[in-house]
Amino acid sequence: MRSTRRTRRTRTSRTAAATVAVAAAVLALLPATAAEAAPAAAPAPVPAPVTAAALTSAPGGNAAILGIDYATWQRDVAAVVDAARPAIERRIAASPAGEKPAIVLDIDNSSLETDFHWFWTFPTPAIEKVRALTQYANERGVAIFFVTARPGIVYSMTERNLKQVGYPVSGLYVRDLPALFEQVSAYKTAKRAEIEARGYTIIANIGNNEGDLVGGHAERTVKLPDYGGKLS
Numbered sequence: 001m002r003s004t005r006r007t008r009r010t011r012t013s014r015t016a017a018a019t020v021a022v023a024a025a026v027l028a029l030l031p032a033t034a035a036e037a038a039p040a041a042a043p044a045p046v047p048a049p050v051t052a053a054a055l056t057s058a059p060g061g062n063a064a065i066l067g068i069d070y071a072t073w074q075r076d077v078a079a080v081v082d083a084a085r086p087a088i089e090r091r092i093a094a095s096p097a098g099e100k101p102a103i104v105l106d107i108d109n110s111s112l113e114t115d116f117h118w119f120w121t122f123p124t125p126a127i128e129k130v131r132a133l134t135q136y137a138n139e140r141g142v143a144i145f146f147v148t149a150r151p152g153i154v155y156s157m158t159e160r161n162l163k164q165v166g167y168p169v170s171g172l173y174v175r176d177l178p179a180l181f182e183q184v185s186a187y188k189t190a191k192r193a194e195i196e197a198r199g200y201t202i203i204a205n206i207g208n209n210e211g212d213l214v215g216g217h218a219e220r221t222v223k224l225p226d227y228g229g230k231l232s
Contacts, residue, residue, distance in 0.1 A: 068230060
């Protein structure tokens with residue numbers, strides 16, 4: 001009996017050892033097999049791009065540093081544009097046949113919200129009330145020109161920004177090297193005269209600084225707020 005029990009125990013031990021060995025061999029194969037069979041890991045989610053609308057709701061930049069409230073500026077701009085627009089609309093409707101009406105605009109804080117966003121923001125968002133007026137006018141045959149004190153080196157970037165945020169662009173004037181050494185007001189006056197020499201009638205000139213508007217060569221000027229020259 002004892003011999004039989006010993007034999008059974010020996011066989012059981014051998015069977016268990018064999019089972020463990022087989023299991024170990026199977027486990028050794030599992031990592032490679034699992035790696036081959038496992039589905040590819042899902043790619044990491046790509047953050048959504050920052051839109052102009054999102055930037056508009058979270059302004060910053062030089063104006064914030066100077067303590068100029070964004071919402072107040074928006075209301076002040078809206079009040080000026082809303083007051084000027086009916087007369088501009090009537091003037092457009094009264095344009096005689098063959099006339100080439102045009103509107104001239106400054107860019108920084110007159111067409112784009114430049115000082116209300118950090119300098120790396122691109123595109124800089126449009127001032128909605130001003131953009132809407134230019135779109136309305138352009139749809140009715142009015143040319144839209146931009147005359148800016150920005151240097152010529154940023155011409156392409158500026159034009160792209162204007163178009164990307166929805167402005168119609170009939171022409172863009174930037175300062176070349178000689179113009180960088182003259183007064184901004186004299187430069188802008190000369191460019192409006194140049195536009196007139198091309199046969200256009202400037203029915204409105206829109207800007208936020210006096211230098212954008214003085215010098216004539218426009219039937220009407222529209223002065224947006226600059227808070228004593230704080231806004232560029």
